[in-house]
Amino acid sequence: TGNPLEIVAxxxxxxxxxxxxxxxxxxxxxxxxxxxxxxxxxxxxxxEAVAGSTVTIEWTGPNNSGDFLSIVPKSAEDGDYEKWxxxxxxxxxxxxxxxxxxxxxxxxxxxDGNKVLARTxxxxxxxVITLKAAAQGIAGESIAIEWTGPNAQGDYITIVPKSTKDGxxxxxxxxxxxxxxxxxxxxxxxxxxxxxxxxDGNIVLAR
Numbered sequence: 001t002g003n004p005l006e007i008v009a010x011x012x013x014x015x016x017x018x019x020x021x022x023x024x025x026x027x028x029x030x031x032x033x034x035x036x037x038x039x040x041x042x043x044x045x046x047x048e049a050v051a052g053s054t055v056t057i058e059w060t061g062p063n064n065s066g067d068f069l070s071i072v073p074k075s076a077e078d079g080d081y082e083k084w085x086x087x088x089x090x091x092x093x094x095x096x097x098x099x100x101x102x103x104x105x106x107x108x109x110x111x112d113g114n115k116v117l118a119r120t121x122x123x124x125x126x127x128v129i130t131l132k133a134a135a136q137g138i139a140g141e142s143i144a145i146e147w148t149g150p151n152a153q154g155d156y157i158t159i160v161p162k163s164t165k166d167g168x169x170x171x172x173x174x175x176x177x178x179x180x181x182x183x184x185x186x187x188x189x190x191x192x193x194x195x196x197x198x199x200d201g202n203i204v205l206a207r
Contacts, residue, residue, distance in 0.1 A: 008065060011115050013038040041108050041118035043069070048123045051099045052152040052198055052205075057106060058092045061118070066111035069095050071122065074103040079114040081107070083200075096153055099203065101126055129206035131157070131194050137185040144180040145194055149206070151175045154199035159183050162191040167202040169195070 010016055013036050020030040039062035049055045049071075057069055067088075070081035083096035087108075098104055101124050108118040129149035137143040137159070145157055158172035171184035175196075186192055196206040 008112070009034075009036055011110060011112065011117065012036065039064075039117065043106050043108060043118065043120045045106060045120070045122060047121075048125055049097045050127045050150045050152075051097060051101055051124050052127065052155075052200070053097050053150045054094045054153060055097050055106075055122070056092045056094055059087065059108065060091065061087060061108055063087045064110060067117075068109055068111060069093055069106060070109060071095055071097045071104055071106050071124075073098055073100040073124075074105050074121070076105075078116045081109060081114060084109075097122075097124055099198075099200075100124060127152075127205055129196050131196060131206060133194055137192075139185055139187045139189055141185055142182045143185050143194075145173075145183055146180045147175065147196065148179070149175060149196055152198060155205075156197055156199060157181050157183055158195050158197060159185050159192055160195060161186055161188045162193050164193070166204045169197060169202060172197075 016034050016036045018032040018034055019028050021028050041061035044058040045055050068084040068086045070084040072080055072082050082098050085093045085095045104122050104124045105119045106122055107116050109116050127150040132146040133143055155175040156172040158169040160170050170186045173181040173183045193207045195204050197204050
């Protein structure tokens, strides 16, 4: 592809080599020493965030191809990640927080081996959610539901028979539409539940 060439440096700081090789046996035909220094990375965000909410992160860093930010439990193995945003999106970046409560980390990573290049602590809090509606509704008709909650990406409200297994849902309204939400009541007569859920795993966050 011609001269000069652009090559992504190894992520391992220290003494390294530029190697001229041939893919027939991967033979090293020549080498040139180079010193690899650790990239200066900083990440700034609120000290606490609600589980599953969007966290705005200001960052500086090398912005290499494949660099991304992710928020994971502190106990997560290096290389593990959850929802992410590539640094090519600029600073600040919006990243969806882990739903695991407690101590967590914002990690600056590269998808080449999912290496953690930097980390900063963040505490994940339980979402406070309220749901308010009439005690009774008519099957198949719309019910107005006043709600408060994290309004995370993919959050929605549904009405299902009380016996419905967690993870299942019927007609719904996304919380991004605001409060009150208009939700069509299930067609089954009898005890039912209004459920606040997230489509990432269809987790029931409140009922």
